[in-house]
Amino acid sequence: MELMSNGRTLPLVSYLARSGWRALDTSAQPGDITHRQLLALTLLKERGDLAQQDITRVFGLDASNVVGLLNELEERGLVLRRRDEADRRRHIVALTGEGALMLERTFTRLASIEDELLHALTSQERETLHHLLLRVATSD
Template sequence: MQDREQVMPRLSGPSGCRPSGRHERAGCESTDSWRSTNYLCFTMCMNLSEPPHPGHTLPLVSHLARAGWRALDATAQPGDITHRQLLILTLLNDRGWMAQKDIKGVFGLDASNVVGLLNELEEEGLTVRRRSSTDRRQHIVELTDRGIAVLDSTYERLAIVEDDILHPLTIDERQQLHQLLLRVMASRSPDSRPRRQADKQS
């Protein structure tokens, strides 16, 4: 197993911003990795002892996800897949075969980007495409046995990255975080919409 420091750099503040006092105690350091897009999250982590402000949670979740994807891609070896390829393989593994246009709809990507990703996956033998038996204009995408094996090994890589990002949390805290995120995800499903509307009206 790779050393955690080699998997991804510690999350830190923007270059030129050297925290001190309570900022330093919060674990914020100064590196170039935050300069472009993460200043907002850096300023948020300055106030660890204060209650969260409305609108500040999603940027933090987004930042951590981006940090994880960057680390996964940065540690990829020949034969490994990128995080975008991982997302498509996970979708196919969860839902079974899917129409190519439906994959485009799930991720909101440009059609050419989806085709490019699917071409890469098919060239590596991770997915196969076939014509729909009911609509010859439609392509059906399926996961191969090799795709399932690569998906499993990629999640092992991702577990190392996740362990690094969540290292300040205890096992119980990580499980609680996971359950809370699952609850939010479940509330976003189409089946939950009538219940959400009823909750708002009550």
């Protein structure tokens, strides 16, 4: 089997991810959401309403953890759970208006963190990076 990759890229990705969400969480003010909550809200924003099962699968998390994560968000009114009338075992999770607002606010916080972390790259290079990562993420 001929491999195109050499295993050197993923550690760099991991390093950047750690730097990013540490910066996000340590710069958080009271009331701000964590990077974990941000990922959940982002997923709902991008894909629309989802069953918890879907969130579990996309995140690769155990279902029991997703319960806790959604509890945090629902208590703060950022998401809403309702029964799926077609299959009453399912909970459909939806982003609320308040959740969408919090998401935008968090992206603004994140933008200044990205600016610092990616300061070595030009605006065009950041575009390239973003599009490559987007294609990777949407290729499942």
